[in-house]
Amino acid sequence: MSDVVEESKFVSKQVDSKLGNKKYLKELQRLHVELVRLQEWVVHTGAKVCIVLEGRDGAGKGGTIKAITERVSPRVFRVVALPAPTEREKSQMYFQRDMPHFPAAGEVVIFDRSWYNRAGVERVMGFCTEAQAQEFLTTVPSVERAIVHSGVILIKYWLDVSPEEQTRRLENRIEDERKVWKLSPMDLESYRRWYDYSRARDDMLAKTDIDVAPWYVVRSDDKKRARLNIVSHLLSLIPYEPVARAKVKLPKRQKSDGYRDPECACMLVPERF
Known part of the structure; x- marks a missing residue:
């Protein structure tokens, strides 16, 4: 097992103080510039990048994906859920x-959960047999080696949230009508089976943490710190370089030649704000 996994011991001990929003946004803006540079390099070189995000419900996968993708092109950065x-x-x-x-070539794909469902939810909830789960865990290293040998940069993250923080976040989903769609009966049953998932996770990480595609564990009780840590770490793993850009200057608009805006017969959206 890699040193990163061993050192974490799956205990989400974060620093006491939460990261302030002002500092978070400043650092995120800086990292977004680097993600744009990464995007240009991926397109220019034809690189293939695959990012796997795994973790319990409420670990922060969705927010992390938004932090990665909100300033880049969806034609280059594709999310698979x-x-x-x-x-x-x-x-x-x-x-x-x-x-x-x-x-x-020229794409970055982010899996919001992945083939590792078999080692997690399917195994814990009985959607596959124990024999099928073990066969999967035995097979994964060979499959991922083939993926990497085909030229794909494969990066796997496990977002580790503490039971207390998960409880707080799921309770917030119950209370906040903007987030209620995020909570399903399956999520509630998964919440109940915390230690079944812990054992399944431990087995998964131990058997699928390989040299060409190691697992990286992210402490995610502080969402903002977790997002910055993942993005900065992701950038450190890919040997991208700035791509030369042509200098851009807006051209002059053409002359109107008598054109006038017509009286619009369309229905206008009411200006309530």
Whole structure:
């Protein structure tokens, strides 16, 4: 197992003080500039980057993805969040439904949960047999080596949230009508089975932490710090370089040649604000 995983010991001990919003936004803005540079390098070189984000419900995967993608092109940075498998997909080779979403040249793909569902929710909730889960854990290293050997930069993060912080966040989802859609009956059952998930996570990390695609554990009780830590760490793992840009200058607009804005017959949106 990699040193990063060993050192974390899965205890979310963060510093006492939360990161202030002003400092957070300043650092995020700086990192967004670097993400744009990364995007230009990926397109220019035809690099293929695949990022896997895993963690319990409420660990902060969605906020992290937003922090990564909000200033880059969705044509380059694609987010994959697959629903439950269909009956047809259940009959396929397990990795088959994920493979069409892997990055092509010039793409960064972020998996919001991934093939590791088999080692987590499917195993804990009984959607697969223990034999199937163990077969998956045995197979993953070979599959991921093949992915990396095909030229994909594969980066895997486990977002580690404490039970107290998870409780606070899920209770907030219950109370906040903007977030109530995030809480499903499955999430509630997963919350109840904290230690079943802990054992499944430990087994998953121990058996799938490989040299070419190690697991990186992120302490995520402080969402802002976690996002900055992930983005800065992600950038440190990819050997991108600034790509030369042509100097841009706005051209002069053409002359109107008598054009006038017409009286609009369309329905206007009421200006209530």
